[in-house]
Amino acid sequence: MKxxxxxxxxxxxxxxxxxxxxxxxxxxxxxPLPHVExxxxxxxxxxxxxxxxxxxxxxxLEGLVQEHLDxxxxxxxxxxxxxxCRFNCQPDRLILxxxxxxxxxxxxxx
Numbered sequence: 753m754k755x756x757x758x759x760x761x762x763x764x765x766x767x768x769x770x771x772x773x774x775x776x777x778x779x780x781x782x783x784p785l786p787h788v789e790x791x792x793x794x795x796x797x798x799x800x801x802x803x804x805x806x807x808x809x810x811x812x813l814e815g816l817v818q819e820h821l822d823x824x825x826x827x828x829x830x831x832x833x834x835x836x837c838r839f840n841c842q843p844d845r846l847i848l849x850x851x852x853x854x855x856x857x858x859x860x861x862x
Contacts, residue, residue: 756794757806759784768837769806775835780804788820796827805829 755773758765761784773780785791788807795805807820824831 753778753780753801754783754794754803755780755806756783756785756791756803758788758791758808759786764837765806765808768808768835771837772806772835776833778804789823792823792827792829795829804832806835 755769755778757769760766761782766782766784769782772778783794783803785794791805791807795803807823808817809820810816823829
């Protein structure tokens with residue numbers, strides 16, 4: 753089984769993926785992807801082996817991540833569980849991303 757998550761390795765999404773496989777004792781091959789839409793597509797596309805996708809639906813800086821919820825709806829995905837992760841933020845581990853452009857993404861995608 754594959755577990756797709758928002759890259760890169762070492763990000764909070766990666767930490768959540770590690771927590772998920774540990775907590776539920778899942779044997780999964782990690783598949784880091786560069787964008788959350790790719791995570792949704794990896795789960796939605798028919799494949800020989802099942803694929804789980806891990807996406808954040810809430811974060812401290814932006815609150816509810818509407819783009820991610822929209823993708824769950826758009827690809828007809830099911831939420832099978834909720835994992836609440838508390839992270840200790842260490843300045844030397846921060847991976848900064850550009851400011852969120854989610855509201856422009858759908859416009860540019862067309």
